Amino acid sequence: MCKIITQNYDFMFILKQLRRKKNINQTDLANVIGVSLRTIQLYEKKDANIPIKNLTKIAQYFEVSLSELYRLELAENGGGYGLDGNQFYGNNEFRPLGEGKYLVTAPFLSTVQQKTYADRFSDDDFMLKCPRTSFMLEEGRAKTYVAFEMDSRAMENGLANGIPIHSVVLGELVPKKNVGRFLDKGGIFIMVYAEGVLCKEVVGWDERTGTLTCHSFNDSPEYADFTLALDEVSQIFALCRKEVPV
Numbered sequence: 001m002c003k004i005i006t007q008n009y010d011f012m013f014i015l016k017q018l019r020r021k022k023n024i025n026q027t028d029l030a031n032v033i034g035v036s037l038r039t040i041q042l043y044e045k046k047d048a049n050i051p052i053k054n055l056t057k058i059a060q061y062f063e064v065s066l067s068e069l070y071r072l073e074l075a076e077n078g079g080g081y082g083l084d085g086n087q088f089y090g091n092n093e094f095r096p097l098g099e100g101k102y103l104v105t106a107p108f109l110s111t112v113q114q115k116t117y118a119d120r121f122s123d124d125d126f127m128l129k130c131p132r133t134s135f136m137l138e139e140g141r142a143k144t145y146v147a148f149e150m151d152s153r154a155m156e157n158g159l160a161n162g163i164p165i166h167s168v169v170l171g172e173l174v175p176k177k178n179v180g181r182f183l184d185k186g187g188i189f190i191m192v193y194a195e196g197v198l199c200k201e202v203v204g205w206d207e208r209t210g211t212l213t214c215h216s217f218n219d220s221p222e223y224a225d226f227t228l229a230l231d232e233v234s235q236i237f238a239l240c241r242k243e244v245p246v
Contacts, residue, residue: 144173199239200216
């Protein structure tokens with residue numbers, strides 16, 4: 001099974017390395033953030049607790065997101081990754097395993113978090129506080145991945161391709177401007193819309209009307225096929241991995 005990691009929010013960031021990369025000293029950074037030199041010195045000590053408003057200023061100054069700052073700190077503490085590496089992309093961490101395989105660590109959205117995610121998926125602070133889970137992939141390209149817990153029996157069919165309730169599925173974000181070429185091929189997609197999150201097989205795509213036909217594996221009448229307008233979908237992910245509960 002995939003491992004869910006709950007984060008601790010009282011953390012230090014690798015400000016010293018970031019400053020060196022930008023060639024500024026502690027006083028320069030203090031002036032940018034609007035705090036004292038002593039405050040910056042405290043921020044660079046282990047287990048510093050930095051207010052979110054100052055974290056935001058730091059992230060903006062170094063042109064990274066809050067989640068990227070946290071990932072960089074994890075990398076520094078874990079060893080083997082540097083500021084100039086390509087092991088981090090947005091909220092994802094990619095760890096080479098050898099033989100062309102990678103371990104991708106992504107935000108995990110439980111069933112109770114998914115409605116909030118539908119409203120706040122672009123909120124760095126929310127994404128930073130999400131638990132995280134890991135999957136092994138055959139590639140480590142810089143893409144956006146999010147893991148979702150299944151909250152219905154719609155994709156259950158008792159077969160190997162089924163997705164039972166409470167399974168955890170990993171989705172690769174598909175840019176909406178390119179979504180047509182993905183939908184034309186069909187497959188299983190995770191769709192984020194105003195009411196929450198859906199996981200369905202797409203069996204039809206009408207580019208003229210911008211609608212897709214969604215199919216459930218469960219043949220119960222309550223899971224009948226339906227159409228959904230792509231304009232109603234804020235994010236769409238192609239399913240790439242699943243973990244089924246034991």
